[in-house]
Amino acid sequence: MLGILMLGNLDKIFVKEASDRIYVTVKYDRDLETIMKKYEDTYVLNADSGLVEVPYGQTREYIRLLKKDPEIQRIGPMPIKPKIDVKNFVIEIRDQITGYTQGEYGTITYRNRPDRELPIDPQMEKMVARSFSYLIPALLTSIVAGFLLALLAVWLPKIGSVLDRINRLLLAMPDFLVVALMQMGAILLAMALRKKVLTIMQFGSDTPFLIPFLAIMLLPTALMYGAFRIAVTREWEEGYIKTAYAKGMSRPHVIIWHIMRNVTEDLLTALPRVVSVAITSLVVAEVMCGVFGLGGYAINPDLHKVTSLPATCAILACFGLLTHVLVAVLRRFLVVKTKEVA
Known part of the structure; x- marks a missing residue:
């Protein structure tokens, strides 16, 4: 902090x-x-x-x-x-910490009123709700999609070869390019249909959802796919899979009760990095889409000055730290049981 x-x-x-x-x-x-x-x-x-x-x-x-x-x-x-004035630097940090203890999280100043500093506190709740409405669903979707795609890649090797190429392409593309391509596609589609299909920028209360959601989801999905691809391939070649089939177990039963359980540790290992990447993608997506959320408000063109950036960064950092704590707890109680059963 x-x-x-x-x-x-x-x-x-x-x-x-x-x-x-x-x-x-x-x-x-x-x-x-x-x-x-x-x-x-x-x-x-x-x-x-x-x-x-x-x-x-x-x-x-x-x-x-x-x-x-x-x-x-x-x-x-x-x-x-x-x-360079170190004393001024220390005093500013001290004053901010004092303000946090009193429930003051900083101010924002709009370009049309540069002489008026507005507290960020009244808007903080909406900003948190707006950002996490993308972040949490995108994270959960990326975990599920990464696992299902990895299963599909192992199940059908030809499709797996195509997915591997797409995965390498996504990992090589910067976040802002992904968002820009989506926005360009939405504009071309709107021009072809002569009506708005997707909201690409925030205008008042009209806030885009699909483009930021997909932008946050894509790179974490690629990371989860890579982790699960290796893990599922490893488990698929284990001897217990053939034994399970020999005992008459169905393929869904094997996937759910054996493979999913044995790749839990791989999921927990990859999750902290996936969360960090998702938070970075959130900031990029909100900046590119002009969303007034935790990640994008500081570079909003309507703002002249922002002093609340440490508070909003701390909220995102706390979310990342909570993920690490959750991973540690799950690793203690879940992975141990998994190893005992396996």
């Missing part, structure tokens, strides 16, 4: 504005020093130029506060020569 906070605030270590000074211009019939006496911890350094000293690292807070004063005409930061 500390690593997420540090990476999310990496831009704060490079400063081009003074961390403890601002410029304040009051109305022509007002006195700057008199007005600033109303605000604690401030000191007028130069009344002619309007230079005011404020507590270190709180320039944005004082700018927001002073903008509400009707006696102040203009206010802004003090530009300085760009430099």
Whole structure:
């Protein structure tokens, strides 16, 4: 979590504005020093130029506060020569951690109102629901599809050869290219049918589902197929399969009660990597489709500034960590039983 906070605030270590000074211009019939006496911890350094000293690292807070004063005409930061400021970096992380303990997860600023910072908290629930509505179904589908395709590849070697080629192609293609091809296909299909077939970008409440879902599902499916392909091939050649057939067991019975049980460890080994890839695909799909979710909102063209990125990254990281915990629990209670039976 500390690593997420540090990476999310990496831009704060490079400063081009003074961390403890601002410029304040009051109305022509007002006195700057008199007005600033109303605000604690401030000191007028130069009344002619309007230079005011404020507590270190709180320039944005004082700018927001002073903008509400009707006696102040203009206010802004003090530009300085760009430099590395570790103290400012530490203070920003400290303030964010303090905000998290108070239920504040950061702000977003829209381009049409660059002077107004809006808390991300009211939209967080919708963002989580929107992103996980793709992520969880796509993960479950990729596991099932990967296993079924692996069975089909072993069962029918000619089809398996074709699936192996498709699998290598999918693993070689970058995520953004997959999404772009889907969007292009949806546009061409809409032009041919003269009506909208699929939503390819988010417009208001009209949010795309199929394209992000498929984009998140494809690469994890390819990874699961590769893992299951090796595992199912290995189990298919084991002697107990022939013994089971000799005892009169049907093929579905052998697949369900023997093969599926014995490839559980292969599934658990591949699952953490599959989840990581799915989260990466989620971010790419949401950015490409303009979806205002956990992965895509930070690069939304309508936003001017985002300070809530560490919080949303932490949510996705926690999902990945929970997957590792689930895998550890299942490995302890499921794989041991599997080995005993096998």
